Amino acid sequence: MNLPKVDSPFFQQIFNQLSLDHETQKLVKQFAEQGYIIIDDLGIENIAETTDKIVKDLTPIYGHKGKVESAWIYHDRIQDAWTFNQDAKKIATAPQIINLLKILYQREPIPFQTLNFRFGTQQSTHSDSIHFSSVPARFMCGVWVALEDIDANNGPLHYYPGSHKLPIFDLNDLGITGSYQNKPYDTYPIYEEFLQSLIEQNGLEKVELYIKKGQALIWAANLLHGGSLVLDKNRTRYSQVTHYYFSDCMYYIPLLSDPFLHRIHLKEVRNIITGEIVNHVYNGETVSVHPEKYEIERLKYQLLQFQEELEKLRPIVRESQDELSVLKPQLQTVEAELEKLRTQLYNSQAEF
Template identity: 30%
Template sequence: MNGPEQTTAKITGHKAVLINSTVATHRNQRGDLDFQEDRVPWIDRPDADVAEYVRSVPVAQRPREYDLAEKLEFFRQNGYVVFERLIDPHLIDLFLSDVDTVIREPDKYPVLVACDGRHQNVPVGTLSREELTGKIHYRMNDIHNMSTAGKKISLTRGLVQFLEHAFQDKAVAMQSLTFRYGSEQGVHQDFAYVVSSNPSHLAASWIALEDTSPDSGPLGYYPGSHRIPKFDFGNGLFYDKDSTHGPKEFGQYLKAECEKHGLKKETFVPKKGDVLIWHAALAHEGTMARDRSLTRLSYVTHYSSASHYVCDVRAPHIEPVVYQHNGGLVFGHPGMPQHENALAAAGPVPLASEVVDQPDVSDSSQSYPITSRKAG
């Protein structure tokens, strides 16, 4: 294979074609217990030739921050890749200031949170200030909708460029999770829970907002686990209300398969600004903290490709409001448009329709052809 099949998928304003229940339709097709080979990203196909693909990209148009061939090949083989000091530390500081503002003024900035299994997707004001600044485990969901710093971190140039090459399509930031402490979540694979019309077109970034201690419950992951056989929840690949097997059995299966294939767990102990991108099917977990007084400030973004995430899962029947930064896309919150970009210390993020989509390496716009496979 000489890289991906060249069918143009250049999207500017990203006018969504509303297909009503794109996501639901896919997730009801449970006949296969694996990703459909003719619909996976080119990099996941057995005949993917990364070296030849990268040779086709002009040197001046490759990411400046890293060796594209090295990163793509490592990702193909291992299901994850690390980028050191990729995120601007000043942007991280602005983002952390936005998080503090939400905690100080929860009524003004009603970000949704999930907390220690007691609360799921409730306004941040449901928790007391003592809880929000204490040592309980909670996460803020989709703060990027209010925070332009969050949007800009999720759509950092080098991160977006890598995903565009891996997907061969524009990258869409689907959702974000912000953590103060480690999640201690059991081992899992994201595609079983994170909704996209094509589960193989998913990836996530884990960004360190501070230097991480090995005692704080760092991210754990199993290199190569993106290739193990998929788990059957009793009704297919995805966990939902009709599944007869649950997260505990899912985790047990993944650990057993990793042991069977000789895959050893590693941990990510990054410095502030480091990024780990993982594959949709990489088995990963939040390890147990050895010192619960230690924070583990981190920011996770899930992504899909523009061709496979044309509508917001939070409101799949309406056309999304689309923002663009460094060529990457992100949808406005359909339920809280009045709060979009309310925390704008990092500066504006334009609507995709306002972006002049011209090749220009200097401003990180797309200067190489964005291509994708036709849907199988």
């Protein structure tokens, strides 16, 4: 079946054949049933040294905006710090995580993006499947590593155990067309509100992640999660998230896609382990894709939108021009009057 093994209806038989040790069996079962597991040991020696060093090295960078190497800095969030920070890369490629992901998904894990935060994100509850999806679906997961101790006050991550078993909701399930629009986030609040109702309707229980520096959470692609409120505004919440895909899939961004309008925003995926761009594969066959093609499509679409805007503005401009042509002769009369008065003033001054 084109499903991660942990999500397979034949899950029990598949994992019974793998002769895993008892501890791993427990983790696999929990991941299958709950959609997450907490890891105490990433398999990195002197983990505290590594986490402290990341915090120390990234601290001067936070607060800026712009590009460093291939990384993007947006004030409190650094995307792809792994491209210039070896310790961030070490976390993203931690052996214990990679081994576990291999077991859970029975495919090669591909870490493809890191996000480093210094404060709680307060991000609303979502499924990562709306941001990063794959065909077949669900071959994606997130790993959240605490770079300092986390508690209720510094904006912990929250999640809804078992919610990964819900269907994957795409924009078109909510009557929204995914597109290359300028601001895909214009429609995002509809998605967020829908998830809130869904959580209430299903009586899902929210759990906050209180973990210590160096511990990690692995969550499945469709597990609902977000950032809780930062109760103590003086506290930092240093953390690193790595998002992973798995080999032999097509990778795309649903918020920018609508397959039924011939729009699929395929994603260029760079494997943090190898530094190489990953092949897109459909049912075992490599598909050659050119992500720049999709960028061009996006720009074309934007251009169309600007043209539409321009068309809307044109009558307004015309109206203003008409008004201007009425005002112009009036202005000329006023100016002529003014000139007359000025001459009179000059003459009377001379007379005086």
